[in-house]
Amino acid sequence: MKVKVKVCGMKYNTTAVAELIPDYLGFIFYEDSPRYVEKIDGAIPDSIKKVGVFVQKKIEKIVNIVAANELEVVQLHGKEDIKYAEVLRKRLPKHVKIWKVFHIENEFDFDQLAPFEPSVDAFLFDTKSEALGGSGKRFSWQVLQRYPSKKPIILSGGIGEEHLSELKALIAQHPLLIYAIDVNSKFETRPGHKITDALKRFIDEISS
Secondary structure, eight states: OOOEEEEOOOOSOHHHHHTTOOSEEEEEOOTTSTTBOSSOOSOOOTTSEEEEEESSOOHHHHHHHHHHHTOSEEEEOSOOOHHHHHHHHHHSOTTOEEEEEEEESSOOOGGGTGGGTTTOSEEEEEEOOTTSSOOOOOOOGGGGGGOOOOSOEEEOSSOOGGGHHHHHHHHHHSTTTEEEEEEOGGGEEETTEEOHHHHHHHHHHHHO
8 A cells, every 4th residue: 555645734835735646735723833724725636635733622613623624634633632532533524534643752652542542543653842743853763663553653753855765664664554654844944835846756756
């Protein structure tokens, strides 16, 4: 199965990035982020799935934003607990996926994943930072060797073109596990403005 690509933190040049046809575009509905958007602007082909990134937002507001922007994925990027995920799952349309984010430094307790499995569709692993993402820093991918779940993984955190060979080796080791690669700050001129030629090279290479 070909690994998917998600370009996150879309804000300024959405239409230009959409022309590259990544699998997912991520939009951050978190007011404290420099990549915050109130709504999605720009022409997006139907083949690209839209991801809304939320941080402990009221469930009612998430439901409304999902409907208004026709989101296909809700990404929970904060400290949302199991009860929150369970309630959200019941409130969202069945076709909308939920990705739960966990932030990693050098170690990680994978036992905390199991209670979330009935309510979420995938786990996204990002580098732990004060900014809750977009730090440009990587965590050690060796940690994933101990991953116990069968849920798909979205790999995030400081990924750039310089990591392509290492990424390909990791995907080859875990072809059924690494579902998508999430890129953001390494492909920006400033928060929310993407470098399209670099993204095109990355998408073409990781998909080949």
